[in-house]
Amino acid sequence: MAGWLAAIATCMVPCAAFAGQTAAPAGQQPESSTTAQAPMTKAQAKELFRSVDEIMSFVSSDSKLPIEHRVKRKLISRDQVNRYLTKKFNEDEGTKRMERSEIVLKKFGLLDRDFHLRPFLLSLLTEQIAGFYDNKTKTVNLLDWIPPDQQKPVLAHELTHALQDQKVGLTKWSDVTLENTANNVQQDNQHIQMDEADTARDAVAEGQAMAVFVDYTLRPTGKTLADAPELGDRLQDMAADSNGSPVMARAPLLLQQSLLFPYTDGLSFEQAILVKKGAQAAFADVLENPPSSSFEIMNPQAYMSHAPVPVLRLPDIHPLLDAEYTPYDVGVMGELDVRMLTELFGGRKVATALAPQWAGGVYYAAQRKSAVTEAEKDSTASIALLYYSRWKNADAARSFLCVYASEIPRKYSGVVRRTQDEADGNEQIYSTNEGDVLLSISGDGVFISEGFELPLARKLRDQIVGIQPTGPLQTAQVQPHELSLGLAHTLSSFGIIRAAALQRYTFEGYPSTAR
Numbered sequence: 001m002a003g004w005l006a007a008i009a010t011c012m013v014p015c016a017a018f019a020g021q022t023a024a025p026a027g028q029q030p031e032s033s034t035t036a037q038a039p040m041t042k043a044q045a046k047e048l049f050r051s052v053d054e055i056m057s058f059v060s061s062d063s064k065l066p067i068e069h070r071v072k073r074k075l076i077s078r079d080q081v082n083r084y085l086t087k088k089f090n091e092d093e094g095t096k097r098m099e100r101s102e103i104v105l106k107k108f109g110l111l112d113r114d115f116h117l118r119p120f121l122l123s124l125l126t127e128q129i130a131g132f133y134d135n136k137t138k139t140v141n142l143l144d145w146i147p148p149d150q151q152k153p154v155l156a157h158e159l160t161h162a163l164q165d166q167k168v169g170l171t172k173w174s175d176v177t178l179e180n181t182a183n184n185v186q187q188d189n190q191h192i193q194m195d196e197a198d199t200a201r202d203a204v205a206e207g208q209a210m211a212v213f214v215d216y217t218l219r220p221t222g223k224t225l226a227d228a229p230e231l232g233d234r235l236q237d238m239a240a241d242s243n244g245s246p247v248m249a250r251a252p253l254l255l256q257q258s259l260l261f262p263y264t265d266g267l268s269f270e271q272a273i274l275v276k277k278g279a280q281a282a283f284a285d286v287l288e289n290p291p292s293s294s295f296e297i298m299n300p301q302a303y304m305s306h307a308p309v310p311v312l313r314l315p316d317i318h319p320l321l322d323a324e325y326t327p328y329d330v331g332v333m334g335e336l337d338v339r340m341l342t343e344l345f346g347g348r349k350v351a352t353a354l355a356p357q358w359a360g361g362v363y364y365a366a367q368r369k370s371a372v373t374e375a376e377k378d379s380t381a382s383i384a385l386l387y388y389s390r391w392k393n394a395d396a397a398r399s400f401l402c403v404y405a406s407e408i409p410r411k412y413s414g415v416v417r418r419t420q421d422e423a424d425g426n427e428q429i430y431s432t433n434e435g436d437v438l439l440s441i442s443g444d445g446v447f448i449s450e451g452f453e454l455p456l457a458r459k460l461r462d463q464i465v466g467i468q469p470t471g472p473l474q475t476a477q478v479q480p481h482e483l484s485l486g487l488a489h490t491l492s493s494f495g496i497i498r499a500a501a502l503q504r505y506t507f508e509g510y511p512s513t514a515r
Contacts, residue, residue, distance in 0.1 A: 039144040045075055048148040052140065055155045055216070056162070062215050062224075063208065063283040065163040072139040081143065085125045104329050104365050107380045107450065108387075109411045110254045110341065120251070124259075127247045133161040135170040156216035160209035168287050174201050199262075201290050203297045207266025208283055211274065214267075225267075226274040257340050265297050265336075272300035294336040295358075312362040312390065315467040317460055325366035325384060333361035333387060338400075346403040354403070357396035359444070361389035362464075381434045384451030388464050391444045401428075401446050405439055408432070421454065429454060 040048070052073050060067050076084075089095055099118060105111045131154045133140045140158050142151065164170055175198050214231070215224045225231060248256065269291070273282040296303040314330070321327075333341075338358045343351035364386050371382035391397040405428055409415045412432035421429045428439040438449040438457040445465060449457035 039077065040147060044148050045142075045144070048075075048142055048151060049073055051148065051152055052155065052159070055152060056159050058216060059156055059159045059163060059212050062212050062279070063160060063163060064279045065160075065167055065283055067163065068166040071133075071159065071162045072137070073142060074139050075142050075144050077144050081141075082126050086122065089122060089125060101329060103378065103380055103383055104385070105254065107365065107383050107385050108341065108363075109344065109407055110337075111252055113380060115252065120247070120255075124247045124251070124255075127245060131155070131158055133158040133165070135161070135165040138162075138165070153213060153217050157209040157213040160212045161205065164205055164208065164287060167284065170205070173287075173290075174198055174205065197290070197292050200292055200294060200297055202262040203266035203269060203294075204286055204290050205266075206262035207268070207270035207297075208286070210263055210267040211270045211282070225271050226279070229271065229275050231271075253344055254340055258336070261294070261297075261336060265294075269297045269300045269303070273304065276304065294334045298335055312360045312388065313467055313469075314362060314364060315463045317364065317463060320456060320459055320463075321366055324369055326369055328367045328383060329363075329365040331363060333363050333389060334358075337361070338389070342400070342403050345407040350399075350403060354396060354400055357392045357400075359390040359392050361387065363387040381451075384435070385449070386452065386457070386460055386464070387448040388461075388468075389446050390468070391446070394444050397441055397444045397446050401439060401441050404446070404448060408437055408439075412437070 052071065056067060056071060059065070095118075098121075102111065102117045106113050106115070111117070131141060131143050131146075131151065140155070140162060142155075146154075161170065211225050218224060218228075248259075251259075270282050270286070273286065277285075291297055291303045293309050295309050299307075301307075302309075312332075318327075335355055335358045338361065339351050339355035342354045346354075366384050367377065368382050368384065371377045371379070376382055389397075389400065391400060408430055412430075412434055414431065414433045416431045418429045418431060426441050428437075430437040430439075432450075435451040436449070436454045436457060438447070438452075438454060438461070440447040440461055442465060445468070447461040447465060449460060452460065
């Protein structure tokens with residue numbers, strides 16, 4: 001979805017770093033990430049600095065990305081990292097857009113109404129960081145509290161970002177979103193056409209770095225990700241395990257899945273291309289011609305075959321809204337969003353079945369001009385929301401409608417269904433503490449309005465349904481960002497995500513578990 005996560009998109013440390021610390025050997029409990037550790041000795045620091053060039057050579061050989069120049073390196077303390085991250089988090093424009101989009105996530109039900117995103121993410125950042133490559137200063141930042149042997153696999157990940165940066169210039173390459181709020185129909189559709197590109201590119205950058213990271217740790221086995229394709233699913237399962245990360249373990253599903261998406265789904269995307277087309281195609285070629293949507297990341301065969309990506313449009317709804325509402329957010333509910341939404345509302349089995357049936361989705365949020373105080377503006381009651389989705393068949397559309405309808409009584413209080421106002425069996429109408437809710441189905445399309453008064457909701461529905469193409473799907477030049485992915489984009493730019501289960505697979509000399 002648009003404004004939310006890819007809104008969080010602008011880079012603070014413009015290239016993501018896979019963060020990792022060692023897992024404890026079998027039979028021991030992992031050390032808490034907050035436990036104080038002694039800084040490394042001068043001899044250890046010298047060894048770690050020396051290893052950068054050696055690991056850089058491995059990364060280049062594994063990825064076929066050439067080394068254009070030496071990478072600067074810097075040793076920093078935990079306090080320096082935490083101060084840096086906190087300062088960047090407080091000052092970054094992406095953080096401001098994230099905070100603005102938080103209310104839309106709550107309106108959809110992807111976050112609880114009483115959840116406070118900012119302090120939670122600060123806690124997550126300071127827990128998860130374990131090194132990063134800064135593409136603004138062209139420097140790999142090494143951590144003085146992690147022993148060199150444990151930090152070297154992380155370096156393989158970070159130095160992949162360094163070679164990506166030398167190849168395409170990551171600062172510009174990774175951030176192609178539109179910055180401003182859309183205020184007219186042309187801008188609405190520009191956002192819908194363009195804004196998901198950076199989150200798809202994050203998945204490429206992190207997927208490539210994860211592929212090299214895995215190959216580096218598999219060296220004792222003689223295997224690589226390309227010739228052990230069964231590792232992909234296993235790694236996905238491992239990454240879902242939040243053991244070793246107390247903050248991640250209590251994160252909402254939205255945060256867990258969206259934060260891991262660039263690493264897990266990005267790795268699967270890269271692996272699929274590696275197996276079918278080789279390293280040149282999976283690294284340099286993908287950097288030069290990156291995917292543009294989570295649909296392509298989740299369906300790498302669609303990317304490789306240049307299959308069309310589902311694209312919906314918005315008509316000019318501003319004449320209906322602008323007297324009483326201010327434009328707030330517009331974007332895509334993509335396949336990942338649908339997977340998370342249906343898992344939250346209906347469970348994992350429902351999500352697994354329904355998400356692949358997604359065939360496009362667009363949403364629009366507006367804020368009531370009557371909301372004047374900060375408290376009023378921060379309330380979901382100030383936001384009116386519409387969402388139109390298309391599905392591969394009518395059965396899938398109706399299943400999604402049922403799943404979404406089941407959540408209405410949990411999202412709002414004072415819910416009363418008004419069957420007497422429903423025009424036919426294709427409508428569901430509710431009164432809630434935040435206004436009217438209209439759910440409507442027509443063929444393979446589902447329209448949802450929350451907060452707009454019923455007569456206005458029906459006018460919006462008729463305009464939006466009427467403008468959609470009935471022929472073959474068109475492919476956007478650059479796809480929009482999804483509501484749930486801007487967060488991944490912004491936080492990965494800090495250089496985070498530890499993924500404790502992946503560490504158990506990679507670290508401490510246990511590569512044999514991959515056999």
